[in-house]
Amino acid sequence: MMKASVKDRVALIVGATDEIGEAVARRLAAQGARLALCDRGGERLQALTEEITKGGGVAAAFDVNPCDPDTIVSGVGRVLAHYGTIGILVNKALEPEDGVLGALAPEDFHAGISGALGSAFHFLRTVVPAMQENSYGRVVNISSLAYLGLPGKAGVAMAQGGLFGLTRSIALEAARHNVTVNGIVKGDIRTAALDQEECDRLANGVPVKRLGAPADVANAVGFFASDSAKYITGQTFFVCGGKSAYFSMSI
Amino acid sequence: MGMENKVALITGSASGMGRQTAQRMAEAGAAVVINDIDPEKVQSTVGYFRKQGWRALGVVADVSSRDAVVEMVQAAVAEFGRVDILVNNAGLERAGPLRKLTEADWDLTVDVNLKGAFLCAQAVHGLMVENKHGRIINIASRAWLGGPGQTPYSSAKAGVVGLTRALALELGKSGITSNCIAPGLIHTPMWDELPEKDKTYLLSKQPIGKLGEVDDIANAVLFLADPDAGFINGQVLYVCGGRSLFAG
Numbered sequence: 382m383m384k385a386s387v388k389d390r391v392a393l394i395v396g397a398t399d400e401i402g403e404a405v406a407r408r409l410a411a412q413g414a415r416l417a418l419c420d421r422g423g424e425r426l427q428a429l430t431e432e433i434t435k436g437g438g439v440a441a442a443f444d445v446n447p448c449d450p451d452t453i454v455s456g457v458g459r460v461l462a463h464y465g466t467i468g469i470l471v472n473k474a475l476e477p478e479d480g481v482l483g484a485l486a487p488e489d490f491h492a493g494i495s496g497a498l499g500s501a502f503h504f505l506r507t508v509v510p511a512m513q514e515n516s517y518g519r520v521v522n523i524s525s526l527a528y529l530g531l532p533g534k535a536g537v538a539m540a541q542g543g544l545f546g547l548t549r550s551i552a553l554e555a556a557r558h559n560v561t562v563n564g565i566v567k568g569d570i571r572t573a574a575l576d577q578e579e580c581d582r583l584a585n586g587v588p589v590k591r592l593g594a595p596a597d598v599a600n601a602v603g604f605f606a607s608d609s610a611k612y613i614t615g616q617t618f619f620v621c622g623g624k625s626a627y628f629s630m631s632i
Numbered sequence: 633m634g635m636e637n638k639v640a641l642i643t644g645s646a647s648g649m650g651r652q653t654a655q656r657m658a659e660a661g662a663a664v665v666i667n668d669i670d671p672e673k674v675q676s677t678v679g680y681f682r683k684q685g686w687r688a689l690g691v692v693a694d695v696s697s698r699d700a701v702v703e704m705v706q707a708a709v710a711e712f713g714r715v716d717i718l719v720n721n722a723g724l725e726r727a728g729p730l731r732k733l734t735e736a737d738w739d740l741t742v743d744v745n746l747k748g749a750f751l752c753a754q755a756v757h758g759l760m761v762e763n764k765h766g767r768i769i770n771i772a773s774r775a776w777l778g779g780p781g782q783t784p785y786s787s788a789k790a791g792v793v794g795l796t797r798a799l800a801l802e803l804g805k806s807g808i809t810s811n812c813i814a815p816g817l818i819h820t821p822m823w824d825e826l827p828e829k830d831k832t833y834l835l836s837k838q839p840i841g842k843l844g845e846v847d848d849i850a851n852a853v854l855f856l857a858d859p860d861a862g863f864i865n866g867q868v869l870y871v872c873g874g875r876s877l878f879a880g
Contacts, residue, residue: 549877552839552874552877553839553874553877553878556839556840556841556873556874557839557840557841559840568863587804588800588801588804588805588865588866589804589805589807589809589862589863589865590804590805591863593863594863596860597860597862597863597864600858600860600861601864604855609851609852609855610851610852610855611848612816612840612844612845612848612871612872612873613848613852613869613870613871613872614839614840614873614874614877615839615874615876615877616869616870616876618867618869619864619866619867620863621863621865621866622804622863622865623800623801623804623809623865623866625866625867626797626800626801626865626866627801632793632797632868
């Protein structure tokens with residue numbers, strides 16, 4: 382099938398320096414998007430930028446701290462100066478350090494909220510007006526299944542739970558400007574951090590009996606970021622092998 | 633290419649969203665089974681598809697009849713060897729205030745929208761289990777969230793959501809994903825027949841300010857049907873221009 386096209390759109394990707402962010406970057410680049418990779422600068426970000434440009438794609442790295450509103454504003458300004466426009470924004474929510482309630486410190490509240498929710502809020506606040514002026518935008522907020530609530534995951538649930546309402550509110554505000562805002566919620570994804578025993582244990586709890594791959598998340602992002610999804614907005618869509626069906630509040 | 637040589641059975645595909653979905657799949661290389669209860673529409677649709685060089689089989693069948701559904705799947709297998717993708721799109725609505733609705737209105741709405749989806753899923757799933765691969769895509773509706781004057785339709789479409797989740801949990805381990813799409817307002821011939829004042833009102837309630845098109849639904853089906861969508865299971869994808877967020 383012809384994959385949904387994002388040809389020539391400028392895609393600002395937050396947090397491309399992990400396996401999922403990298404998969405999203407590769408997928409959007411392969412479909413013809415021009416990338417603005419925003420994260421704390423470093424070798425991994427540079428390596429990804431070079432990989433994409435050497436492969437014939439268009440990508441530039443922008444040193445931005447996703448938890449700092451000031452660097453977000455200046456970073457977005459640099460992206461707009463470089464490319465002239467932003468058509469796609471992918472917010473990948475940071476996962477805070479987490480634990481059971483008794484183990485959470487008061488400062489964990491602020492750290493969790495600013496990393497996951499604050500980052501998305503500041504990027505939306507800075508990018509969406511430019512998209513509205515241009516009458517085009519596709520925003521995808523990536524979060525995790527734990528936002529529905531799991532023991533030991535109150536930090537993630539609190540912070541990423543806020544993304545649910547933020548996605549819907551901004552979707553309704555921006556709808557008439559041809560700007561869509563959707564959330565992709567990832568389930569259990571195989572990454573290098575998980576050993577085989579952990580993978581097997583988690584896979585058993587997934588209805589399709591396997592873990593997802595970063596490419597599974599990237600494929601979904603690619604759809605929602607494209608014109609094939611122009612009539613879809615405000616949605617919270619799970620890439621989870623069916624695990625979300627074990628939760629109420631997943632529809 | 634994901635759709636090449638896949639076999640897709642799309643119920644209610646001689647018109648509207650079903651037909652557009654079948655066309656997009658055929659364009660992408662799939663063999664399609666066109667189904668409807670109207671023989672003329674089935675024949676004309678299949679004729680058109682074959683003229684384009686696409687592989688298409690027409691089957692006239694009422695999805696609310698178990699025998700008819702079993703025969704339809706047998707015909708699909710006889711022609712194409714298997715069924716990889718099932719799109720439960722056949723549906724209808726009997727709307728009206730609660731006091732005016734008849735038992736027949738309820739039965740027909742539930743039989744076609746919900747029982748039909750169940751019967752078709754039941755009839756194809758064995759083939760999919762054998763092949764360790766399948767895609768079941770149910771067309772529900774934004775109306776499953778409830779609408780005044782829509783008690784049978786909202787109920788049946790809510791049932792489709794429950795059916796989707798149950799199928800997802802039961803069949804996921806066999807390589808079969810089950811998902812549903814909840815369309816909102818889509819531009820179809822039914823829309824064209826509405827009085828202007830109704831159109832104006834409904835458009836004013838659309839966050840996006842416009843109608844959806846049958847292609848928006850077809851694109852969503854292709855996204856879920858793709859072999860690369862194997863980790864998407866049990867989902868409700870609203871294709872509604874944001875109306876599902878707030879329908880007040």
